[in-house]
Amino acid sequence: MTNKKELDKITPMEVDFAKWYTDVVKNGNLIAYGPTKGSLIFKPNSYGIWEMIQKELNSIFKSKGIQNVYMPLLIPESLFALEKEHIAGFNPELATVTHVGNKELSEKLYIRPTSEVLFADLFKKSINSYNDLPMIYNQWANVLRWEKTTNPFLRSREFLWQEGHTSHSDPTEARRFTREMINTYAKFLKNFLAIPTIVGRKTPREKFAGACSTYTIEAMMKDGKALQSGTSHYLAQNFSKPYEIKFKNKENKEDFVYQTSWGVTTRLIGALIMTHGDNRGIIIPPRIAPTQVDILELFANKDEKVSKVAKKLFIDLGRKFRVNLDSSEKNPGFKASNSEIQGVPLRIEIGPRDLQENKVTIVRRDTLEKELVGLKDVKDRVGILLEDIHNNLYESAKERLKNRTVSVNYYDDFKKEIEKSNFVVAPFCCSDEAEERIKEETGATARCIPIKDLFKPENQESCIIPECKNGTKRYVVFAKAY
Structure with a gap:
């Protein structure tokens, strides 16, 4: 028999999904709020989930020859500034150290929002010839991004993650590894978190700052919103050139390495809560549960x-x-x-x-x-x-994703389906202007260009935006998102 007083603490998700989420997070022994706005204390239940994620991913990584390292917390301004697009993308969120005691530092230090530049510096010092490649590293760390709006696990200023970084001798191998890692994440979410995802490539507007291309896995939460649950980036030579990461190839000629980066975060805890939870609390999939x-x-x-x-x-x-x-x-x-x-x-x-x-x-x-x-x-x-519970959770989430993903060819239909909190697949030209208009008018964003065709195009070769003259044969997944 369930204690009614405990259930009274949880707002039904049908009444207010956002409040339901906050209630189950607070009452599920997951978090306490830290003394700084936007900071979280991970309590045993949530940190236990993260430890299980670490354990299982580490096992997968080691089977792929990925080695764990740990990088410094602070990045000198001069090092960070070498990649212009990268610093522009993160500049609004950078936390900066300017003083030690009362003494002003001669150079600003940034608290890492991500570690591409730190790994670039390491690779520059470590790589000499093609015999050193590929170099494949991962680190488990905390990062800091000064988010304006925070939400436990989904968007917090300090969060935990793993970030992988690689250097390769040729672009084909680097691109292949980028795709391999996003597929690894998709399988991990399916096999351990019982979460189905759509695997795809980000539009130019949505890709990672400094990347040539970004791949993503997008999951559907119970309220129909999308949650980006993992990313993998092909960086090409965008970092190796400004950071001068060179190697001698087989012809003894000097070239710049081709790089990738990829990661998942404690956002996965929020993903499993909003994918599987009910009005009695959270439901942790058995294979990742700290207590089964x-x-x-x-x-x-x-x-x-x-x-x-x-x-x-x-x-x-x-x-x-x-x-x-x-x-x-x-x-x-x-x-x-x-x-x-x-x-x-x-x-x-x-x-x-x-x-x-x-x-x-x-x-x-x-x-x-x-x-x-x-x-x-x-x-x-x-x-x-336990096995049956995992399968039931996955199949239920998979059925929801299938039933709430629709295809449209006309903008009026597009707006109606977005209003219903569905995933909408539509022909799209991927221009920044069209993407901005859709966001302003519907609140939806382009989640990804799916790797696998979700729907067969119906002889549609024009963008979903009526006035857009750009031809396209590309279908893109749109949704409101966290």
């Missing part, structure tokens, strides 16, 4: 067998799963509610009545279905249910 199973002792003071069975199950299940034992004397309703609001995929309720039949009650977080299971069958049943 909550074992709850109920009325243990009335029957000592409850604690004995609970402790034995905790040990047995702990050999294969991530398990938590709640042996507190809090009332059963509170324990169940606490487990639900924190999104634990399964809970096992152990009470005197069920133990009379040598059984326990297992409750799924995704469907809230309950079933009585014999003690000897619990371990096998937990494994089956």
